[in-house]
Amino acid sequence: MSKQTICIASPALAQANNGNWQTARRWAQFLGARFEVEIASDWRDAAPPDLLIALHARRSAAPLARFCADYPRRPTILVLTGTDLYRDIHADADAQASLERARALVLLQPAGLSELPLHLRAKAHVIYQSAPSLQPALHAAAPRHHDILMVGHLREEKDPRTFMQAAALVTAPSARLVHIGGVLDPALGDAAAAAACATAGRYEWLGALPHADTRQRLKHAHAMAICSRMEGGANVIIEAVTSGVPVLASDINGNRGMLGEDYLGYFPQGDAQGLAALIDRSINDPAWYAALQEQCAQRAKLFAPEAEQAALLDLVDNLLHTN
Known part of the structure; x- marks a missing residue:
């Protein structure tokens, strides 16, 4: 008996190496043992699938709309991955139509439920993303550098300027702010290059790196900073925590x-001085840093690959079984 087929319609493919691609790649692996799975920008690139998973309400609106029109009885899942949840569904007609069309909605963390219209929340499911755990790196008692890593392409939604500005405000001599990410906004690329020159090694911009290299850099960091203006459920948080x-x-x-309401490591969005103060405290206050580590360790079980896979397979199986 042939396997049922699934297409993951992703606005980003491998060359983008961004959050949407990482989600698509991981879900294809999770589903592959039970289904025939293809990742494509449009399901029409192959035979029509038994189930369509569309990533991003606005950017995948066209393939989702065509699939629902051509195969109205076949199930669809819309994954709200970030800018669509916190921006597009409140103003963009295509994104709003995607919410109505999809048979099921997936959010990457539970706080996003409040962004959905009330009548759509019943078809929403929360599936935390995951990453394999890595053995934490051993650090010297008094390291020469405490690397604070930011991972994210240079675009306004990630607010890299706050990270750059914090480099000029930290006071701990060992602090070094390291940024991994390619240029999507040329003006931000210019700003990164200028910041690297102006801070005498306090801020380093490494550009885009392969995912495996980035994960190893992250593993050896003292802390990870995420400055974003909006996030659906950042995979880089999971990779840091795990x-x-x-x-x-x-x-x-x-x-x-992702991190919980009582988490200690928040700073006001856009507040470079607030981020710098947290960086300094993480280096100078071992007890506070240990408390952050413990809070992250408590969240790690939410981000286990087996938990994400089980939740995803359960949703897909239910949709195909009840179709």
């Missing part, structure tokens, strides 16, 4: 959904 690396996070809905 590597034993504490997170310093902008105080936004999506980050609270």
